[in-house]
Amino acid sequence: MSVAATVERISDQVGHRLPKLAIVLSTGLQAVDGDVEAPAIFSYADLPDFPTSAVPSHLGRLLVGKLAGHSVALLESHDDYYTSGRIDTMRAPLAVAAGLGCDKVL
Secondary structure, rough: OOHHHHHHHHHHHHOOOOEEEEEEEEEOOOHHHHEEEEEEEHHHHHOOOOOOOOOOOOOOEEEEEEOOOOOEEEEEOOOOHHHHHHOOOOOHHHHHHHOOOEEEEE
C-alpha cells in the first residue's frame, strides 16, 4: 500500500478531523494520549512501512484527534537510526502525517 493509499484510508476514518500538527511521542510522553479527545486509533502493525519497536513501552499507534483544542496526529513510538540502522525508518509515518495535513512536527 502506498503512502497515498494509507492517507486515504486514515482520512476516510477521521473525516473532517484532519490533523495540522504531528507529535512524535517516546517513552514517558505517551501518557498524553489520554488527553486526546475521541481519538481514531491505528496500530502501526496495520499501517504499511510504519516501524515496529523493540522497546516494550512504545505502543506503536497513530492517534488522530483533538488535543488542547488542536487537531493532532500522535505517533506513539518511533525508531531511531542507532537501533534500526536505517536512516529512513520514520519516512513513511512522517509522509503520512504530511499527507493528512500536518505541516509541523514536534
